[in-house]
Amino acid sequence: MHEGPLAGRYPAVAAMVVFALVPYLALSAALGPITPIIAGDLNMSLQAVAITSGMANAGYAVGTVLAVQFAQKRPQRRMLLVYGTLLLIGSVLTAAADSAAMFIIGHVLQGLCTSLLLIAAVPPLITGYPAARLRETAVIMNVCIFGAVALGPVLGGIQASSNGWRPLFWAIAGVAAAALVLSVLTFQDTPPVDPGAPIDWIALSLAVIGCAAAFFGASELLTHPFVDATTIGPLLGGLLVIVILFVHEYTAKRPLLCVRSLISTLPVAGIVAAICAAAASVSAISLTETVLAHRFSDMHLGLLYLPEFGGAVITAVTFGIVFRTRFLHYYVLVGLAFLAVGIAVMNAASPPTSVLVGVGSGLVGIGVGSSVVPALFIAGFSLRSPQVQRVFAIVELIRAVAAFMIAPVLLYVAATVGSNADAGTRTALWICFWISITGGVIGVALYAAGGVRPPKPSVDAWMTGQQPGWYSPPLLTRLRRRGPSDEDVDACP
Template sequence: MTWKGPLAGRYPAVAAMVVAALVPYLVLSAALDPLLPIIAQQLGMSAGETRLAEGLANAGYALGTVLSVQLALHLPQRRMLSLYATILVIGSVLAAAATAPAVFIVGHVLQGLCTSLLLIAAVPPLVTGFPPGRLRPTAVILNLSIFGAVALGPLIAGIQADAHAWRPLFWVIAGIAVVALLLSLLTFQDVPPADPTSTRSPVAVALAAAGCVAAFYGASRLLPHRSLDAATLAPLLAGVALIAILMFQQYRSRHPLLILRPLASTLPVAGIVVAMSAAAASVPAIALTGIALRDRYPPLHLGLLHLPEFAGTVIAAIVFAKVFTTRALHYFALVGLLSLIAGVALIVSGVPPNTIRTLIGTGLIGIGLGASVTPALFIAGFTLRNVALQRVFAIIELLRAAAAFLVAPILLYVAATVGSTPAAGVRTALWVCLGVAAGGTLLAFALYVLGGVRPPSPSLQRWFGGEPAWDSPPLLAAVRGHSTKPQPPSAGANPPP
């Protein structure tokens, strides 16, 4: 008889496990940058080593999205989830207790890798494993766990930097990871591999590993070295090229690990554009705002100026819960991008921004982040059967992580090297953020228009019954002469997970 945890199937416990699994690293991803000088001083690390730790942890996060899908296909899923949580605890303890640079780097990389493994392993079952009535609170939990945690990062960093400390934060993170492990055991119920007969994809995993490590290694060298030499550009460009090759190879594959071909229609492509542009604009914009103000305010004051960002994500999560089962979901994602544009524009209009402009701007960025990326996940996910949600999340999180964590160091490098003054460099980089957000908005809107799409309402009954929640017309259907009348998906359009 298979062992079952005493809280197996209990929605509150499973939801709490997801929150505890995601929050630790996502908070650190936004809080770490202001703490790097303190960590470097206390551990005897160079600036290059601290940036390498950050870059490789982000590479681990991106790689984990692909690796998690591969492991879920062939190994018992809940056993793997508990293993991921165990390794997350080990990595968190190593990072918190580190007395040498190598130990800290290994621990932090494990945190990044295991967080995305847990995200892809735990979130889709929370969405599809409970009745449709649970979907609304799940949407709020997902939004706040990912983007609320990111939004709290600057405030938490300010508190720690004001105390000239970093270990208390890392020990709290380790404690939350322990909670995630305990809850994974208490809610355990054995789940078989998703599809043990599926073809293994070592090429896809190898491309993802090589591409992520190379790209993020190259990006991690930008700020410490402040020169675009071959040692920086070669791995950065090679890594980006390998990730692009991965996408092409998976699109062309007859037995893909990442199901890209079924996503190559109007609605999911628009959703991916929204997610990538919002991530690529918001993450560097938040970091650049902190750089513009760090010489004017002490760390705690600066952290408090970012508090409206968290309030914005809370507002976005509440509104999202109201609209995501209606056609307003599509308009909500557009509103999110427009809010992001408004927030960045307000900050770039006066660098360094004053207190009022900063409070309003960060609040608008928080609304924009929370109101754009999660809706984009569901816009893409509703296009396929719910059993494919794990693989849809993996694709979007891989692309979102690459967009956010690669663009941010590039724009921080621009801010540090372009312009006659630091403020001029920050202003230039913020203008790039604004251009990315505006370009993504225009492209997503154009995809709807050129696809002849009238935003549909998702049919949850149909989606939970095993069919797509809506039908998405081909790309550019309105101008290529294709019928935009919804067509049932072909038998092979949604391969089993």
């Protein structure tokens, strides 16, 4: 196939990545205030909309694994066109939906195709350009992923204030169309990563079954008790299947995901930090939105979360400065501290006030922007750069499970624990607080047990693809003797 007229031009490729990721990530955070309007227009129950959202989030999680498998067997840029086309189709279906079936199919396609695009488009942007461009890519990723999520509540509040939902969905479809156009203009044919690799049917099956079951169970918490068979069975069973997926990938001779290669001090600490930050931040925003929904107008409530976007932008710029230094490690720790403080500020009164939510959301934005993407780079620098796609897939799969599944559980806690919703929300927010604190404590403990001081990454050497950006010692090096099983293993080709 011929190259597009903008092939290889960094600004155009970066814009394509932004337009591909923003639609669903912003929409997933904007649904809260407009969900009742969607349900009323399409004759859906709130439970049906919750399950639809859960299945879309499950699609997002599954897409991380599917994208890696497709990259092994199919030309990646051609697949990017397929993903972009499906994302546009899904976005148009949701915006034009006149039935529940159209909305469900379209929204699940949006979730699935967003992660397919994420895993297919972002790694080439990281490794396909000179090291000098990596700073810009780091900033773009942070703003793209968390800026979009931070804007979600604002967009949802603005749209709900007009008692509609379709204009927002049509705007999302327009952005998806722009992403597809840029995918064509920047097309540059690339071969499959490893066409001779076997299809990992076990990993794909476990990912689909585990994510679908776990997210379905979490969605059922809206109308069912936690101990109900339709809730606890799929939720815990799905989580167990996801654990089995990682065990399978760790023990497989030709794994699809680089699980074994990531089992060392620095990447494990980074992944733990990302999980805790994602779970605490998304849950805290959802909890405060829910408890204040009947106290403020939709517009007023949405604007209270605008500082979160400002915090995400500030941390993205700062991250571009520190990511090539040893302060990258401290940056993640500081981010978790800001996140904990932000949650504590929002929880300082029951129910939270406008001032507390505004200040707290800004601190949460700083906290999550300083922790999740930086933690991803800590994991990525621990392996060779050609493996960054698989590293990104693992981190995004885990982050999706943490961010999108724990929030419904804590919303259930808020609704059922305590004498009223305000008291229950206060308890759930304290859980969020301790989740963020736990991420920092575990990270520091792993560094101490690994006997490692925060190193400065060798970015230029990492970009060559010949070696990791730094040495990551085996887990708990100081607590056990080094044996044959501790030898550094590069489990992914």
